[in-house]
Amino acid sequence: MEIYKEKEILGDALAAQKACTNNYNTYSNECVHENLRSTMLDILEDEHTLQQDVFFSMHEKGYYPTPDANQQKIDEAKQKFSCGYKLV
Numbered sequence: 001m002e003i004y005k006e007k008e009i010l011g012d013a014l015a016a017q018k019a020c021t022n023n024y025n026t027y028s029n030e031c032v033h034e035n036l037r038s039t040m041l042d043i044l045e046d047e048h049t050l051q052q053d054v055f056f057s058m059h060e061k062g063y064y065p066t067p068d069a070n071q072q073k074i075d076e077a078k079q080k081f082s083c084g085y086k087l088v
Contacts, residue, residue, distance in 0.1 A: 007063045010054060014064075017051035 024044040031037035058064035069077075 006061070007058075010058045010061075010063060014051065014054045014058060017047060017054055021047045021051055 021044060024040055024047055028037055028040035028044055031040055055064060059066060
């Protein structure tokens with residue numbers, strides 16, 4: 001019998017939540033009926049909250065380190081993903 005460590009359990013939970021949010025995002029995008037779409041979006045928001053909770057738990061325990069980004073890299077990412085239009 002294999003004993004899983006906390007890091008592995010949290011890593012599995014994070015992977016599951018990422019997959020779940022991807023699925024609910026697809027479901028909500030493909031809904032024809034607005035009531036069902038609204039329900040899917042509510043569930044998606046809940047799943048994103050769960051994913052964030054798992055991520056923060058891993059981050060706080062040092063299982064998912066995230067280096068600080070320098071301002072130049074932030075500006076480059078903004079430029080790359082700006083899609084060429086401005087929001088009004």
